[in-house]
Amino acid sequence: RIQKYVTKKLGEDWIFLVLLGLVMALVSWGVDYASAKTVQAYKWTYRALHPNVPLQYVVWVAFPLGLILFAASFCHFVSPQAVGSGIPELKTIMRGVVLKEYLTLKAFVAKVVALTAGLGSGMPVGKESWMTPCSHTCQFCYSLSVFFPSFFCLSPYYYTDVLTVGCAVGVGCCFGTPLGGVLFSIEVTSTYFAVRNYWRGFFAATFSAFVFRVLAVWNKDAVTITALFRTNFRMDFPFDLQELPAFAIIGICSGFLGAFFVYLNRQVVLGIRRHKALSQFLTKYRLIYPAVITFCIASVTFPHGFGQFMAGELMPREAISTLFDNYTWIKHSGDTQILGKSAAWIHPKVSVFVIILLFFLVKFCMAVIATTMPIPCGGFMPVFVLGAAFGRLIGEIMASLFPNGILFDDILYQILPGGYAVIGAAALTGAVSHTVSTAVICFELTGQISHILPMMVAVILANMVAQSLQPSLYDSIIQVKK
Amino acid sequence: RIQKYVTKKLGEDWIFLVLLGLVMALVSWGVDYASAKTVQAYKWTYRALHPNVPLQYVVWVAFPLGLILFAASFCHFVSPQAVGSGIPELKTIMRGVVLKEYLTLKAFVAKVVALTAGLGSGMPVGKESWMTPCSHTCQFCYSLSVFFPSFFCLSPYYYTDVLTVGCAVGVGCCFGTPLGGVLFSIEVTSTYFAVRNYWRGFFAATFSAFVFRVLAVWNKDAVTITALFRTNFRMDFPFDLQELPAFAIIGICSGFLGAFFVYLNRQVVLGIRRHKALSQFLTKYRLIYPAVITFCIASVTFPHGFGQFMAGELMPREAISTLFDNYTWIKHSGDTQILGKSAAWIHPKVSVFVIILLFFLVKFCMAVIATTMPIPCGGFMPVFVLGAAFGRLIGEIMASLFPNGILFDDILYQILPGGYAVIGAAALTGAVSHTVSTAVICFELTGQISHILPMMVAVILANMVAQSLQPSLYDSIIQVKK
Numbered sequence: 035r036i037q038k039y040v041t042k043k044l045g046e047d048w049i050f051l052v053l054l055g056l057v058m059a060l061v062s063w064g065v066d067y068a069s070a071k072t073v074q075a076y077k078w079t080y081r082a083l084h085p086n087v088p089l090q091y092v093v094w095v096a097f098p099l100g101l102i103l104f105a106a107s108f109c110h111f112v113s114p115q116a117v118g119s120g121i122p123e124l125k126t127i128m129r130g131v132v133l134k135e136y137l138t139l140k141a142f143v144a145k146v147v148a149l150t151a152g153l154g155s156g157m158p159v160g161k162e163s164w165m166t167p168c169s170h171t172c173q174f175c176y177s178l179s180v181f182f183p184s185f186f187c188l189s190p191y192y193y194t195d196v197l198t199v200g201c202a203v204g205v206g207c208c209f210g211t212p213l214g215g216v217l218f219s220i221e222v223t224s225t226y227f228a229v230r231n232y233w234r235g236f237f238a239a240t241f242s243a244f245v246f247r248v249l250a251v252w253n254k255d256a257v258t259i260t261a262l263f264r265t266n267f268r269m270d271f272p273f274d275l276q277e278l279p280a281f282a283i284i285g286i287c288s289g290f291l292g293a294f295f296v297y298l299n300r301q302v303v304l305g306i307r308r309h310k311a312l313s314q315f316l317t318k319y320r321l322i323y324p325a326v327i328t329f330c331i332a333s334v335t336f337p338h339g340f341g342q343f344m345a346g347e348l349m350p351r352e353a354i355s356t357l358f359d360n361y362t363w364i365k366h367s368g369d370t371q372i373l374g375k376s377a378a379w380i381h382p383k384v385s386v387f388v389i390i391l392l393f394f395l396v397k398f399c400m401a402v403i404a405t406t407m408p409i410p411c412g413g414f415m416p417v418f419v420l421g422a423a424f425g426r427l428i429g430e431i432m433a434s435l436f437p438n439g440i441l442f443d444d445i446l447y448q449i450l451p452g453g454y455a456v457i458g459a460a461a462l463t464g465a466v467s468h469t470v471s472t473a474v475i476c477f478e479l480t481g482q483i484s485h486i487l488p489m490m491v492a493v494i495l496a497n498m499v500a501q502s503l504q505p506s507l508y509d510s511i512i513q514v515k516k
Numbered sequence: 517r518i519q520k521y522v523t524k525k526l527g528e529d530w531i532f533l534v535l536l537g538l539v540m541a542l543v544s545w546g547v548d549y550a551s552a553k554t555v556q557a558y559k560w561t562y563r564a565l566h567p568n569v570p571l572q573y574v575v576w577v578a579f580p581l582g583l584i585l586f587a588a589s590f591c592h593f594v595s596p597q598a599v600g601s602g603i604p605e606l607k608t609i610m611r612g613v614v615l616k617e618y619l620t621l622k623a624f625v626a627k628v629v630a631l632t633a634g635l636g637s638g639m640p641v642g643k644e645s646w647m648t649p650c651s652h653t654c655q656f657c658y659s660l661s662v663f664f665p666s667f668f669c670l671s672p673y674y675y676t677d678v679l680t681v682g683c684a685v686g687v688g689c690c691f692g693t694p695l696g697g698v699l700f701s702i703e704v705t706s707t708y709f710a711v712r713n714y715w716r717g718f719f720a721a722t723f724s725a726f727v728f729r730v731l732a733v734w735n736k737d738a739v740t741i742t743a744l745f746r747t748n749f750r751m752d753f754p755f756d757l758q759e760l761p762a763f764a765i766i767g768i769c770s771g772f773l774g775a776f777f778v779y780l781n782r783q784v785v786l787g788i789r790r791h792k793a794l795s796q797f798l799t800k801y802r803l804i805y806p807a808v809i810t811f812c813i814a815s816v817t818f819p820h821g822f823g824q825f826m827a828g829e830l831m832p833r834e835a836i837s838t839l840f841d842n843y844t845w846i847k848h849s850g851d852t853q854i855l856g857k858s859a860a861w862i863h864p865k866v867s868v869f870v871i872i873l874l875f876f877l878v879k880f881c882m883a884v885i886a887t888t889m890p891i892p893c894g895g896f897m898p899v900f901v902l903g904a905a906f907g908r909l910i911g912e913i914m915a916s917l918f919p920n921g922i923l924f925d926d927i928l929y930q931i932l933p934g935g936y937a938v939i940g941a942a943a944l945t946g947a948v949s950h951t952v953s954t955a956v957i958c959f960e961l962t963g964q965i966s967h968i969l970p971m972m973v974a975v976i977l978a979n980m981v982a983q984s985l986q987p988s989l990y991d992s993i994i995q996v997k998k
Contacts, residue, residue: 048980212972213956217699220711227709229702233979236952240972247969251757275733470718474695474956483965487729490694490722497715498530 051234055203055242062207062242063249065150072101072154073349087338095332098155102328103321105148105155105409110320116144117408121222122511128197128223149410156349157331158401158419159411195231198224199238205475206239207246214475215239221469222508263355264481267450272484274440274447278491280432284425284454285461285492289499291398291424292465295417296504298402303514324407331400344393345378350419353393357422357455358480362433362448386430394423413507417466418459425458426451453485457492465496468506533720537685541727544689547632549735554583554636555831569820577814580637584810585803587630587637587891592802598626599890603704604993610679610705631892638831639813640883640901641893677713680706681720687957688721689728696957697721703951704990745837746963749932754966756922756929760973762914766907766936767943767974771981773880773906774947777899778986780884785996806889813882826875827860832901835875839904839937840962844915844930868912876905895989899948900941907940908933935967939974947978950988 076097083089109116115123115138152159201223206215216235220227273281307313316323333339335346348356356376363386366373373380379389401416429451439448460476463469473493477483500506505513558579565571591598597605597620634641683705688697698717702709755763789795798805815821817828830838838858845868848855855862863871883898911933921930942958945951955975959965982988987995 224711227711229706237976244969477965481966483959484963487726494719
């Protein structure tokens with residue numbers, strides 16, 4: 035009787051959730067650690083060859099080329115199902131369609147290894163493809179529960195409930211954002227949501243995010259458990275009501291840009307498919323397509339070439355943290371010392387507006403094409419960077435229009451371009467994925483909630499525009515793959 | 517054809533949502549304004565009679581007595597359905613039960629007027645009963661849509677969808693917390709939630725919260741749109757990992773306290789019902805019950821009597837903002853000057869621990885009894901205050917255990933008792949209502965998200981304990997009323 039009691043207690047769902055959260059946080063942190071080290075090695079090698087520009091160029095291009103080709107061939111040989119974002123597939127599975135060999139251990143391994151390589155290459159590919167490994171684990175546990183019903187008494191679960199929890203954990207420990215993770219995964223994968231399942235997602239995602247952040251503290255990456263891209267905006271007067279039109283413009287423009295992104299992404303895939311000869315050629319030599327794309331992207335961003343006009347030396351994560359910084363760049367064109375890493379955005383001969391605009395335009399095309407590569411890659415992170423750049427552009431324009439700040443109650447308040455960047459990032463990701471919970475993810479990523487109302491306004495406007503023009507990126511991929 | 521197009525566009529749901537948000541924000545702000553003015557008048561009269569203690573006592577007791585009696589009799593004569601929290605009734609309606617005469621215009625008026633009086637009395641009654649007026653409006657619009665199908669083309673809506681949006685708007689503009697409002701209303705009222713309805717709630721709640729906060733700016737209550745109970749904790753190092761056990765203890769204790777609160781609340785109602793003679797007497801003389809309770813509560817909190825040992829002069833909102841403040845009270849027992857309103861918590865002869873403990877114990881009993889009064893009253897706000905006091909108590913104890921702060925990386929970090937108060941508030945409300953979105957409401961109310969991980973841990977622990985002991989407060993009321 036005692037044994038029965040123990041096995042029953044052990045099989046309770048919270049143990050399952052703790053284990054799921056723990057394992058996923060460890061793997062997620064492992065992916066982050068390995069890819070961060072790869073990026074470090076990349077930059078170190080690049081810098082070590084300093085005066086020799088041609089050799090630097092070779093390293094700058096060959097390093098990501100090798101990693102992407104490795105990722106693509108690893109996926110091809112181990113599990114071709116691991117290619118892509120994973121969210122469209124999950125959405126399809128949640129609606130009851132059986133995708134053969136999708137949630138297997140092989141696909142899990144392929145996802146994790148190829149994702150690490152992809153992230154380490156510094157290419158504009160996102161980590162939210164990470165949701166699927168978690169669902170794999172859920173699926174794995176679910177299969178176990180069929181074989182060991184006495185041990186894993188998961189009877190109150192339905193299959194989709196388990197997957198929903200997996201998705202929540204996936205997004206939650208991907209960025210260390212438990213709340214936003216749960217909401218985002220509900221929005222992108224479900225049509226009807228069982229509220230009784232809500233706390234499960236929260237529990238597992240919080241535990242997972244907690245372990246994920248504690249590992250960062252333990253590894254001395256962070257002093258204590260704080261946000262991933264912490265911002266330091268003033269809180270007593272974060273923004274003025276007179277700035278609201280600018281926030282609304284960011285929202286509406288993001289809506290159009292998001293819809294355009296989805297449209298272009300679909301057209302690239304359909305265009306290749308329509309061109310019979312090209313399509314056959316690419317199917318035969320699978321590695322040509324990612325190789326050409328990686329070569330082009332790396333060549334364009336080369337810091338001694340065109341990259342100097344678009345902050346090419348910044349890796350995606352660095353780009354985000356510099357775009358969210360607390361300076362007003364147009365005021366620091368002379369002295370770039372105090373800007374730190376953000377100095378990459380200042381060019382002695384070119385205006386900072388042109389640099390941000392070039393960054394946005396080039397990265398936009400890059401992100402559209404890079405997300406069609408046959409490797410595990412998400413669209414969330416690249417779009418997040420784009421949105422941040424767009425918001426920052428508007429913010430710097432506002433700062434140059436009102437160089438002395440905005441007068442309110444006889445006090446002059448400076449404009450915070452970093453706040454505009456945060457709002458732009460939330461709005462554009464919201465528009466592309468047709469979700470509003472990107473706002474929550476932004477609060478958790480930045481650790482500041484002071485811009486809540488303008489951000490909600492921008493995200494909702496972006497959603498209204500984007501939803502009336504195009505399906506979401508994930509629905510668009512489902513349509514294309516049908 | 518143009519006319520048809522115009523009526524179709526006018527009938528689109530976002531117009532409905534904007535109108536709903538606007539109207540509800542205006543009414544919510546009106547309720548807030550009127551009740552705040554009433555409280556001001558109350559305190560002003562009390563202070564004007566300064567040297568005359570007996571007369572002060574009469575005013576202190578008579579003022580809330582009059583308001584509560586007015587609220588109770590107004591409800592009784594206009595619409596007895598307006599009594600209580602409203603959330604249990606909404607939950608019942610959402611599950612398909614028809615409650616006659618519940619969602620009527622009369623009940624709406626009764627709710628709004630009686631709620632204003634109740635809030636103005638300074639009694640521990642909450643404003644989240646406010647959800648129901650919004651649902652009334654939704655119901656009203658829904659009835660309209662039946663009569664004018666061409667104008668209000670609400671066909672894509674189902675009845676419960678409209679009500680869900682109403683609930684979200686209700687909570688959203690009650691505290692100016694759109695995100696938390698939507699999530700809280702989903703958690704307490706729905707069992708299955710349609711994700712397509714998600715953006716509607718967000719849209720209406722954001723608009724409503726926006727108007728609500730803009731009105732505050734316009735009325736010069738606030739400088740700009742910021743959080744209602746804004747906190748100013750340091751952000752570079754909000755807490756240390758070594759403080760986590762204390763946060764976990766807050767969570768677990770809150771779970772037990774929350775379950776105890778629900779149990780006591782039910783026992784009070786059932787106890788009166790079991791006692792036949794008392795029950796008949798109270799049904800005959802309806803005003804006796806609220807009068808006795810109000811008299812007792814006001815007498816206990818009288819600042820020159822027992823109230824001096826429990827910060828009795830603070831109204832609920834003042835209590836929250838002082839509990840969330842940035843000082844460490846045990847260090848300021850001598851000089852109360854810089855504390856401002858928080859000076860009410862310092863007594864020259866009694867330790868601050870005893871005062872917070874007394875406040876917690878007395879207010880606990882008060883809140884249990886006050887929420888059974890026959891007026892429109894929610895349990896959210898009183899429980900929120902209790903949780904904040906409990907958290908603050910633990911925080912001050914921690915601050916006295918580690919008077920020099922916690923050493924980390926050779927830097928001494930002071931303990932922030934205010935942060936403990938925020939976590940306690942979220943955990944206790946979460947335990948009583950069986951929700952995790954109280955954490956989101958707390959972030960939005962305080963405008964700071966730096967304590968996200970310990971708060972999520974505390975809220976989830978509180979939920980685990982409370983859910984295994986008792987039903988939620990709302991389910992408990994449904995069971996009692998059956």
